[in-house]
Amino acid sequence: MLTLRLYMLQRITALLMAPLVLGHLAVMIYAIQGGVSAAEILGRTQGSLAWFLFYGTFVIAVSVHGAIGLRTVAHEWGGLKGPVLEGFMWGFGLILLILGGRAVWAVTFATGVNA
């Protein structure tokens, strides 16, 4: 099911995510020392272009990566094929992208935060 192109996309996004994940985990570990609060998290990320790019890249990568990954699993373990399989991949990728994008937006530039 995996062609060279999907394979490369999956690997490239994986490589991209590896440092991002490590970074994210490090921040989280640091952050949760002594409990998490919204203000704490948001205080750090609000208005930061850097964090926007950091998490934005992450979300794009994970959407692509996860969608391709689930596609494989859905084919091998779920028996999905053809258009259903393609639809599944795109659907899942889009959901991740939308939810992820919304989350990134929320923690960086969304104005509702201060309301």
Place this chain on the structure above:
Amino acid sequence: MRVSDIERHDTDILILGTGGAGLFAALHAGQTAPEGTKITIAVKGLIGKCGCTRMVQGGYNVALGGGDTVERHFMDTINGGKWLPDQDMAWRLCEQAVVRIRELENEVGCFFDRNPDGSLHQKAFAGQTADRTVHKGDLTGIEIINRLMEKVLASGVEKLQEHRAVGLIPTKDGSALAGVLMIDMRTGKFRLVRAKTVLMGTGGGPTMYKYHTPSGDKTMDGLAMALRAGLKLRDMEMVQFHPTGLLAGDHTRMTGTVLEEGLRGAGGQLISHAGQRFMFDFDPKGERATRDVVSRGIYAEMRKNNNPDQEGVFISMSHLGPDFVRQKFKGMVNRCADSGFDLATGKVEVVPTAHYFMGGVVVDVDTRTAMEGLYVAGEDAGGAHGSNRLGGNGVANSTVYGGIAGDTMGRDVVGMTLRDPDETVLAAELERAIYPLTQKPDLVLPLRKQLQDLMWEEVGVMRTGAGMKRGLAGIAQVSVALMDVGVDNSNLAFNLTWHDWLNLRSLCDISEVITKAGIARENSRGAHFREDFPDAGAMEDSDFTVAQMSGENVQVTREPVQFTIVRPGETVLPEDAPETLVAVP
């Protein structure tokens, strides 16, 4: 099951068997036949995965210069065959082997072991006067057949796998072949395949001996069919024994399989039940003597022994150092270990084992037979080896003549038309094949064992007239008894027991021919050794046996060898040519 139940199928070129002969024929027929010619392969097993060419270990004989010449290869072949070979066939074998090895490397894609300078590595089997044997480690056959198999699979020939040929069906007037009756083993249904030309490359296979090396699918079907079709078979007494077959008891298929020649070459010792080396009693070269001599030495030693628990002799390698043995003979050490023996440090029981069949259908140098439309190549064809086959000439023979058969059929097929089968013969062959299904089921195996014991005892490594007569009577008994053994007919799909029965039928038929030919030859040549006639006889008066059906009986006659190229005592080598180019170890 009636004749009307037989499915009819047509093709242009039909090939039986996928050893070196069958696969090469398929490739070459595809190259020479006109565009659009339909080629069909029918085989008892899976394409390329059955037969003995795949099992070739040592390698492929071909004179490639460095002092070696086609002439020298030819002389070794004639001398090895004790002047019985058909010289034109032997010559063509040696000459074409040179072309075929280039074809294997360049067109088929085989890779054979190299020297440090990049050229092909060659070694010498016993009986050769030059380093001539090309090889891929000690798994040469796998490389040759895998590459051929790929080519043939990719070529788009029609595949009839697990189709067993059971009868050659001639035309009404008997002059030509119309088609071949087969059992589709997977369904148990019959199929008549008509073809303009048919190659029989079913590879003989002396598996009627208690100890034998060939692949399990080889049971002399081809020769039995040819005999019934009235063709002449030559040199049928010539059964080659390999001296060192593994002896692991009669409840394992491992018994009889080859422990390679190289073990003795490297210094392996043969030890009698009394713990003594004995080969020097038979030959100054000891364990390094030729196959026939060592086989007879072991056989004689076994007869002296009356310990019922130990039938064979031992091969012992441990004095060479277990690590050396493990490293140099990894494959053999592993194979012994798989059946519970330790070749590197212990000793392994061995016994001579029936290996190759020199006899076969009488053919011309283009593989044509006396029956129009039928061609025979490989181990099924007689003549090229005479009384003994040199190690390395077997696979050369099947690939060279398989290719020639393909070329010949590809050309002959032009202008030929499909022929109508003789329906009475067809009905008789069908009858014959379904006979066991009409009898009360019983075990086939005990009869096969009985035949194997008999052939080993009476028509084996050493023979006598009286013994072979006993053998003949015994074979007749097994033959008769077999007709009372039926096969469960509840499901004919992949019914191996039915095929065991048919296998034994072929083996009985050919065992009789071997024995009759053995009785007819009252001298000792090559593989055929008569204790009551130990002399070889005058080479100038050499003749070969020819067996043929005459009415219900097998008749054996003798025909003089035609020395078309070289006469005994002469040579085609230049006068000053050295006796051997092989460095003495």
Place this chain on the structure above:
Amino acid sequence: MPTDPPFDHLKVTIDRGPDANGAQTEFEVPAYDNQTVLDVVSWIQQNADPTLSYRFACRVGMCGSCAMMVGGVPRWTCRTHISKVLDGNAVTIGPLRNLPVIKDLAVDMDPFFDKWVAAEGVHHGALTRDDPIAPINETAPARVEANAGIECINCSVCYAACDTVSGNPDYLGPAALQRAWTLLNDAKDDGRVAILDAISGTGGCHNCHSMGSCTIYCPNDLDPMSAIAGLKRETAKSFFNTSFFKKDR
């Protein structure tokens, strides 16, 4: 010398395949000291159940016809000593996984070979029988790499061991891909473009998850997993040059 087994019979359970609706049959088989799995199966057919179907040819590990699932694991049966696979004195034998069953223990190996050919597992060359044989340095790294996989007997054990094959019917499988890698490294082979093309498609090498069952179970100690990794590397290299913008890559 092998020692006698500590029991006098084996309890052998055989999966009878689709004809028998997946039923199993149990047999008592006399135990011997030198006995392979193939011998056990043969004993049953020759003495107890004449209708039992299975396949073998060479009986010495050269033809690759005799592979079956033995105790849930794919193995060549002619070279597997029974003591290796017994659980107490019992063993279960079934048809090779991932291939259509013809009857009982005999499977149809055509899909395996069709994929072998589809992976361009066949020599591509311009030389003919009239040309001299190419001199080749056997110690050159590419040749060493090619030789590593050359002794494959196409037994399909790796194919049966691989879960990717079971989940993905298009996947070419370890043996065919290993053959492609061998050819890619063969100086005599001119099929580079065709091979890379064949192994980069939907059923290609990129489906392999490196689960390594092929390498673990190959009876000849070959390493298809590493061969496939080789293909992935080779295709990854060529990826940026050409393929990305072509359709269906």
Place this chain on the structure above:
Amino acid sequence: MSKPSITSRAHPLWLAYVLHRLSGIGLALFLPLHFLLLGQALHGAAAMDAGLQFSEMFVFKLAEFGLVFLLAVHLFGGLRLMAMEWVPWTPPQKTLAALATATSFAVACLFFMKAI
């Protein structure tokens, strides 16, 4: 009569594959929830705090821990895989690499467990 189960074919590389796959699926299922939670920020810090409050609950803690754990497993598994695919290891190197991965993985796990 029981047929031999799939685990009869289990071995370390196979287990690594299964683990990698399961962790991947786990991540794929959990991540949307994680994003939803963060998305709460759109409705203000309070709403998000409510969510985070929720995250004090045991189940949620477990899930958070699960996410981090899965991420760690999957990350190292993925790096291991890409190393195996793209670096032409010799067999002894492979063993070393596997050992190194295992060790770093164990260390990482310990570290995360402590952190949580």
